[in-house]
Amino acid sequence: MKQRTPHHKTALAGFVLPLLLLGASAVRAQAADSVTQQGNAYLQMMNEMGGNPADFNIDDGKKLWSEKRGPKHASLQQCDLGLGPGVVKGAYAQLPRYFADTGRVQDLESRLVTCMETLQGLTVRQADQDHFAKEGGNASPLENIAMYVAHESDGMKIAIPQNTPQEKLAYENGKKLFFYRAGPFSFSCAACHSESGKRIKISALPNLTNAEAAQSYATWPAYPNSQGVARTLEWRMLACERQQRWPAPKFTSNAVIDLITYMGVNSNGATLQTPTFKR
Numbered sequence: 347m348k349q350r351t352p353h354h355k356t357a358l359a360g361f362v363l364p365l366l367l368l369g370a371s372a373v374r375a376q377a378a379d380s381v382t383q384q385g386n387a388y389l390q391m392m393n394e395m396g397g398n399p400a401d402f403n404i405d406d407g408k409k410l411w412s413e414k415r416g417p418k419h420a421s422l423q424q425c426d427l428g429l430g431p432g433v434v435k436g437a438y439a440q441l442p443r444y445f446a447d448t449g450r451v452q453d454l455e456s457r458l459v460t461c462m463e464t465l466q467g468l469t470v471r472q473a474d475q476d477h478f479a480k481e482g483g484n485a486s487p488l489e490n491i492a493m494y495v496a497h498e499s500d501g502m503k504i505a506i507p508q509n510t511p512q513e514k515l516a517y518e519n520g521k522k523l524f525f526y527r528a529g530p531f532s533f534s535c536a537a538c539h540s541e542s543g544k545r546i547k548i549s550a551l552p553n554l555t556n557a558e559a560a561q562s563y564a565t566w567p568a569y570p571n572s573q574g575v576a577r578t579l580e581w582r583m584l585a586c587e588r589q590q591r592w593p594a595p596k597f598t599s600n601a602v603i604d605l606i607t608y609m610g611v612n613s614n615g616a617t618l619q620t621p622t623f624k625r
């Protein structure tokens with residue numbers, strides 16, 4: 347019997363106490379969950395109601411696609427987005443991909459800039475002018491065209507190819523960059539996006555390292571309410587590198603395209619829903 351008291355104490359410290367603590371943290375986690383859920387409830391409502399402010403961008407982009415512009419006075423209707431000249435439907439679901447004519451893996455905006463250069467005779471500078479609209483401002487022609495092209499893949503399955511060595515390298519480099527720690531806080535993307543069920547304030551922090559990435563990736567381009575203007579993944583990369591306290595990446599740079607390839611390939615098989623309404 348003398349032996350039992352210490353045994354009981356051990357039981358309390360080793361089993362009961364951790365159980366109590368576990369219970370408390372589960373309650374906290376549940377409370378955090380419901381805050382995020384409440385915060386996201388209005389987004390869900392907005393998305394279910396249908397109709398999105400970005401619909402105007404899509405309309406403008408559609409017009410711009412067939413409008414004769416630039417020194418060559420040509421439209422983009424012969425632009426090859428990867429599925430052959432002029433094929434828009436489904437093209438975004440397979441971007442980024444490798445293009446032999448440029449020798450690069452290109453994402454949506456990068457490829458559109460190429461088409462504006464080659465078909466319309468615009469310089470890169472002219473083509474990607476004002477590539478990110480001011481908050482609450484008006485989208486640039488490039489952004490509007492991107493919204494239109496992406497929407498033409500709405501409801502289709504993401505199928506980003508990993509066939510060429512260049513495409514495989516883009517994925518590997520994107521992965522490296524995703525886990526690379528740097529900057530004043532030694533943050534990587536993974537610091538905020540490699541666990542499930544996390545949040546900052548009211549914003550859910552999606553896990554982007556596995557198939558869960560699809561829940562985020564597949565909902566872009568989007569209309570983030572806090573921005574007051576439609577946005578694409580190129581913008582999201584800029585905004586998140588800011589979150590990371592890194593210098594702003596160059597528009598359509600390999601770093602950005604590689605990150606998009608990494609998350610996109612992780613999302614293969616998911617159904618695109620674009621545009622969505624976001625926080």
Ligand code: HEC
Nearest residue numbers: 533534535538546549552561562582586587589590605625
């Ligand atoms: C310091 C934390 C932090 C870091 C580091 C960070 N992000 Fe984010 N990220 C966020 C937050 C917060 C949001 C949600 C913003 C919102 O809801 O307004 C977000 C949103 C996103 C989204 C969109 C999610 C969705 O469902 O719409 C993607 C994609 C993303 N981040 C990718 C990245 C990538 C790639 C990196 C590295 C370059 C990165 N993030 C680095 C905090 C971070």
